[in-house]
Amino acid sequence: MPILFIEPGILAVHTQVLDTTSHQHALQQITLPMSHMSLTIQLDQLTTYRCNSTAFILKSHVSHQLSMQSGWIILIEPSSALGQCIDTRLAQNSLIQCPLQTMPTIHSDLKDLLALCDLKYVQNNRHLDVRIQSLLAQLDQCFTTSCIKPEHWLAKDIAEQLNLSESRFLHLFKQNMQLPWRPYLLWRRLICAIKVISKGGSATQAAYIAGFSDSAHLSRTFKKQFGITLQKLLSRKNTQQ
Structure with a gap:
């Protein structure tokens, strides 16, 4: 079965040989490539990033295209506690890069995956109406x-x-x-x-x-x-x- 985490506000899935068409969605996205793998993120058909040991945090509603041999995709609702933390990290940027000192594995749990990007796992404690x-x-x-x-x-x-x-x-x-x-x-x-x-x-x-x-x-x-x-x-x- 696929390796994934599903809970309110967050979906994380491990994938291999990921090639997407250009798309955008209303969710924030963290992309964590595995060791010795390549990752390409193309924004608005203008800027292409290539890396082996770098995670990317992407703002919602940004057109992008991914090519990754192996790694994790994490989708986050912007209104969640984690989403608010990511908004603070992004500031006015559409994308930020996080150099990885330790590489993710297919056995990583959600808490460990987020820690690789210096993000703390928190339960979905939304302050909403x-x-x-x-x-x-x-x-x-x-x-x-x-x-x-x-x-x-x-x-x-x-x-x-x-x-x-x-x-x-x-x-x-x-x-x-x-x-x-x-x-x-x-x-x-x-x-x-x-x-x-x-x-x-x-x-x-x-x-x-x-x-x-x-x-x-x-x-x-x-x-x-x-x-x-x-x-x-x-x-x-x-x-x-």
Whole structure:
């Protein structure tokens, strides 16, 4: 099975032979190449970085392309405690480089991976509006029980549940989470799909549970977001040593 960590606010996956198309997403990204491996990050088709022993921390909403022979990709929600720490580190930069004194391994845990970039692992102690906190608590049930079907997450229905107008809910969510509701919900649906496949489920099962019309729709959506198909990212080949 692929080696990954999934928890509220964070997804980390070990991958081999990663080649993405140019893409951008609403998440912060840490890329940790393995020892003696190469990494290329191309920003806006203008700047290319090549390295062997350097981690990269990338701001959200930045167009980029990755080519890596082996390593870790960590995606972080900007509103999480870790995301706020990364924002401070990035300051006004789109990308910062972190020379690695110790290389990651496929057996590294999440705490150790973050420590390589001088980032402290913290639980997701968001300081959010209580109504947004209650909504996230419902979404977080997917991490411990079964995913809740997407038709339950229409903005108008959530707004009514929270005693807000739809426009007020959408504004409040973006203000608290640093990204709009629909892109955030899409990210959480993709997490559901990753969870299903990582536990041995098929792409068809993952698509159904996460609310996509079929596996092809799931694959297209994931590739648009992350420049690679979900099946490729989670290939069992990724765990070979």
